[in-house]
Amino acid sequence: MVTLAQAKVGREDKVYGQVIDTFRRESPLLDQMEFDDCINPSLGGSNLTYGYMRTKTPAVADFRAINTEYTENSAAREKITTELKVFGGKFSVDRVIASTGGKIDEVNYQMEEKIKATKNLFHYTVINGDSSQNTNSFDGLNVALAGSSTEINSGSVIDVSSSALMDSNYKLLLDLLDQFLSELSGRPAFLMGNNKMITKLKGAARRAGYLTQSEDSFGRTVEGYDGVPFLDMGFYTSISSGAAVEVPVVPIASRTISENTVTGLTDLYAVSLGLDKFHGVTVTNGGIISTRLPDFSTAGAVKDGDVEMIAAIALKSTRAAGVLRNIKVA
Numbered sequence: 001m002v003t004l005a006q007a008k009v010g011r012e013d014k015v016y017g018q019v020i021d022t023f024r025r026e027s028p029l030l031d032q033m034e035f036d037d038c039i040n041p042s043l044g045g046s047n048l049t050y051g052y053m054r055t056k057t058p059a060v061a062d063f064r065a066i067n068t069e070y071t072e073n074s075a076a077r078e079k080i081t082t083e084l085k086v087f088g089g090k091f092s093v094d095r096v097i098a099s100t101g102g103k104i105d106e107v108n109y110q111m112e113e114k115i116k117a118t119k120n121l122f123h124y125t126v127i128n129g130d131s132s133q134n135t136n137s138f139d140g141l142n143v144a145l146a147g148s149s150t151e152i153n154s155g156s157v158i159d160v161s162s163s164a165l166m167d168s169n170y171k172l173l174l175d176l177l178d179q180f181l182s183e184l185s186g187r188p189a190f191l192m193g194n195n196k197m198i199t200k201l202k203g204a205a206r207r208a209g210y211l212t213q214s215e216d217s218f219g220r221t222v223e224g225y226d227g228v229p230f231l232d233m234g235f236y237t238s239i240s241s242g243a244a245v246e247v248p249v250v251p252i253a254s255r256t257i258s259e260n261t262v263t264g265l266t267d268l269y270a271v272s273l274g275l276d277k278f279h280g281v282t283v284t285n286g287g288i289i290s291t292r293l294p295d296f297s298t299a300g301a302v303k304d305g306d307v308e309m310i311a312a313i314a315l316k317s318t319r320a321a322g323v324l325r326n327i328k329v330a
Helices: 014-026 028-032 094-097 106-129 163-182 195-210
Strands: 035-039 050-057 075-085 085-094 190-195 211-213 221-225 229-232 235-240 243-248 253-257 261-271 279-282 287-291 304-317 320-326
Touching: 014 028, 014 106, 014 243, 014 261, 014 287, 028 106, 028 190, 035 050, 050 304, 075 304, 085 106, 094 190, 094 304, 106 235, 106 304, 163 195, 163 261, 163 320, 190 195, 195 211, 195 221, 195 229, 195 261
Parallel strands: 035 279, 190 229
Antiparallel strands: 050 075, 085 304, 190 261, 211 221, 221 229, 235 243, 253 261, 261 320, 279 304, 287 304
């Protein structure tokens, strides 16, 4: 098991340490997530498969009378395999720009922007990844939790899209949130949503007196609900028809609920972190993140640099994560 903070221990490469810390600052999820660094591609060619058993239904204990047998009941689990995926990006810098950048270090700027983009892609895939639609992606929570016992409110809507509706419905929202949290095995590490969802939750928690504050690894104030931190999953940028398109990592969409089309719906995710709960998977020998800076010491006017991750996620128990569906925020 390795965290990003542990991944840089013993590394003498100062740039690598700065890259790791940028990932940690940009993503509290990546900062706290444990990665099972057990995959060694050299032992199996290009094999990057991680297999595990996911507990779907826990075992039940009961009383029995003397001279009677227990009613048989067994925990239910299923075998899951996930493929580690390689993702990141490349940037190019002209040596003239690199040497005359003035106050702006172009190489550092491009590197930090590529780190942010890689972090955004990881966040997006943690939520929306679907290997049946994109074979280069790993499966995310939306796929893993569909139809599970911790998928809550899939057939109804809570409307907090305006201040007036928030005033009338915030208690209903918080009651449902409490029910949602009670379905999970232990206190989650984060409540994860888009910025509109997090803003609505802050408003509801403030009205009820349950808006709490804590500090993250970098001393920043983090707000939460009853001690569980909120995590705005941010935005994901993709290229469509040659143009950059920015969308919330946790989508806001129209859905058909009870035969009615409802707009402005979004979801809230929660995860409990740990190697027996929800965690990352990566390769051995600290290979989770790699970077290459442009080398201007060799011939050529334009040089490339890149940032790359090798990772996937594993959900060992369905009760280690959950999704609260259909909150109308817009």
